[in-house]
Amino acid sequence: MRYFIDFSYFGASYHGWQRQPNANTVQQVLEGALSTLLQDNTTLVGAGRTDTGVHAMQMIAHFDCVGLENIEHLIYRLNAFLPNDIAVNKIFRVRDDAHARFDAVQRTYMYWIVRKKNPFYRDRAHYVKHPLDVELMKQGASILLEQTDFECFSKSNTDVKTYRCTIKSAKWECDGEKLIFEITADRFLRNMVRAITGTLLDLGLGKSNLDNLEAIIKSKDRSRAGASVPAKGLYLTKVLYPRNIYVTKG
Incomplete structure (x- = not known):
């Protein structure tokens, strides 16, 4: 099943959204938190890229997993696990072919x-x-x-x-x-x-x-x-x- 995750971040401590070698990025931190809590290797595809130091009041990414039984509890656990400069706002089910980047209008x-x-x-x-x-x-x-x-x-x-x-x-x-x-x-x-x-x-x-x-x-x-x-x-x-x-x- 595919889900969209809606989140915010203060970008001062990150080399942007997109994962890159030898750099701390928002994607890396959020993927790590999701993978740990879902006990599965979870990959995120973002709505776009933001450069080093740029912030997001709303960023969207999609990920796939078997199925989430208690989304609100997952959001609570993610926010407890993540650093203070990243916050998860919502997680919601989307069509299996939905794409966070290409479907954005x-x-x-x-x-x-x-x-x-x-x-x-x-x-x-x-x-x-x-x-x-x-x-x-x-x-x-x-x-x-x-x-x-x-x-x-x-x-x-x-x-x-x-x-x-x-x-x-x-x-x-x-x-x-x-x-x-x-x-x-x-x-x-x-x-x-x-x-x-x-x-x-x-x-x-x-x-x-x-x-x-x-x-x-x-x-x-x-x-x-x-x-x-x-x-x-x-x-x-x-x-x-x-x-x-x-x-x-x-």
């Missing part, structure tokens, strides 16, 4: 910025000390909705077949001390959100303008876009799936 990320030095945000947000033209940054975000090819924001030397993505929303909002960029799309390229955020920050800092932003996107040239902002301010916040992949009781 929408993902949402947030990027947190603080404009006043605050030690409590040291590993949680990017501190920008210079004044920002937030209205111009909002206008830049709206331009993204008119585009479909985002090669200029993609990490170089990736093995993707297409750089086309459909961005469904992109907006800046103030939330107390934080300035938050939230973006939702059907898919994201590697490093895309951090590169977009850095490029929009260039607008706010007066290093670029709206015409230049459109030219950057059309150029498909990563070197013309802004620098990637630090990973510590990035959060995967939601992964959405079609309803027909879930198995309901009865």
Whole structure:
């Protein structure tokens, strides 16, 4: 039987989600906990990858096992077993062919910025000390909705077949001390959100303008876009799936 596991993690201590040799990753820790409690070698397939230091308010992965009799008890035991920076929220049955990565239809990320030095945000947000033209940054975000090819924001030397993505929303909002960029799309390229955020920050800092932003996107040239902002301010916040992949009781 196949199950989806919904979990959160604070990424400061991890080299991202995906298992890799000689590095501490979220996948490695969570697979180890599941394998121990289920007394079986359990492999997780995640909805995507997050880089070193990136956080997730909601990440989804799938795994297979014979069948779970008491899911709530398993969640309780997992949370007691796991370190404090990883938490399991839900586990639910899905179709046997459901895939955490390929069946996802929408993902949402947030990027947190603080404009006043605050030690409590040291590993949680990017501190920008210079004044920002937030209205111009909002206008830049709206331009993204008119585009479909985002090669200029993609990490170089990736093995993707297409750089086309459909961005469904992109907006800046103030939330107390934080300035938050939230973006939702059907898919994201590697490093895309951090590169977009850095490029929009260039607008706010007066290093670029709206015409230049459109030219950057059309150029498909990563070197013309802004620098990637630090990973510590990035959060995967939601992964959405079609309803027909879930198995309901009865």
